[in-house]
Amino acid sequence: MKRFCLFTAALSIAVLLTAAINEDFLLAENFFLHKGDKLSVRMFKADVSSTDDDYETPEAKDAKFALYEGSKKIPLTTIANDTVVTIKDYEVANGGLALLQLSQSATQEIDRETFLKHLEADGNEESVKKAKSFHTMNVREKYNRSMKTLVMIDKPSGSVQEKLVGDEFELTLKGNPYKMNYGDDVTAIVYFQNKPLESAPIKLYVKTPKGTIYPENLISDAKGQIFFKLSREGIYMLRATRTDVAASGKDADFETWWTSYTFAFSSANELPNTYKEFGFGNKH
Numbered sequence: 001m002k003r004f005c006l007f008t009a010a011l012s013i014a015v016l017l018t019a020a021i022n023e024d025f026l027l028a029e030n031f032f033l034h035k036g037d038k039l040s041v042r043m044f045k046a047d048v049s050s051t052d053d054d055y056e057t058p059e060a061k062d063a064k065f066a067l068y069e070g071s072k073k074i075p076l077t078t079i080a081n082d083t084v085v086t087i088k089d090y091e092v093a094n095g096g097l098a099l100l101q102l103s104q105s106a107t108q109e110i111d112r113e114t115f116l117k118h119l120e121a122d123g124n125e126e127s128v129k130k131a132k133s134f135h136t137m138n139v140r141e142k143y144n145r146s147m148k149t150l151v152m153i154d155k156p157s158g159s160v161q162e163k164l165v166g167d168e169f170e171l172t173l174k175g176n177p178y179k180m181n182y183g184d185d186v187t188a189i190v191y192f193q194n195k196p197l198e199s200a201p202i203k204l205y206v207k208t209p210k211g212t213i214y215p216e217n218l219i220s221d222a223k224g225q226i227f228f229k230l231s232r233e234g235i236y237m238l239r240a241t242r243t244d245v246a247a248s249g250k251d252a253d254f255e256t257w258w259t260s261y262t263f264a265f266s267s268a269n270e271l272p273n274t275y276k277e278f279g280f281g282n283k284h
Helices: 112-121 125-132
Strands: 022-028 038-047 065-067 072-075 086-090 097-112 139-155 169-172 184-194 201-207 213-221 224-231 232-243 254-265
Touching: 022 097, 022 139, 022 232, 038 112, 038 201, 038 254, 065 086, 097 112, 112 125, 125 224, 125 232, 125 254, 139 169, 169 232, 169 254, 184 232, 184 254, 201 224, 213 224
Parallel strands: 139 254
Antiparallel strands: 022 038, 038 086, 065 072, 065 097, 097 139, 169 184, 184 224, 201 213, 201 232, 232 254
């Protein structure tokens, strides 16, 4: 059975971009499991303004976690850790695909110049104009995170990769990547308020076993779809953001939505499967 896990400081994209962006995403310690194995998944925030493989784990406070196995939803919020580990050593009991999902909303104050860099890096021209009209040092941002990671347990059965979980901004996969081969096409769909979103900029990052990172910028079509190939073995991450001026009456100046989706593609039968072995040091 395929065994696979995180590569050195997985998805470190610091050397690829010059603007400061925080990439929020979930990563499983092992993407290929057997029944009875322990599933551990963590939320990471990567500061891509740094050239170091520097990852932190944001607080998971007030985050909601759920594991989807087929049509079954298993709430995991009560076993989540608020700081270092999101979900640790959850014993998987069923075969097929499993989707771990995190939802989180909070309001924060952020330096206006830092916020502008985030918007500029994402190509959000309209929000950049509006943020520049603010003359305060800080802006108030309400952020909404929707993150997913897809793992396989013994066999690539099921279609949970397509599931909409009810977040305002989220990604789904139209096909099952764990059934695919090199060169196969993958279709992802981006939704906003349960409707496919046209012309949404989406970033794809692939981290290979040798540590090479391949980025690609994609734009959704009229059906909210983007297309890419499984051209390399590694970890695949899709990521999108959306920022609007907050609606009147909300305790924020802007509202931001972050969504990401991670999964693995490997033809190998055995690979190391701990965060530590792939460069996370003591972040176990």
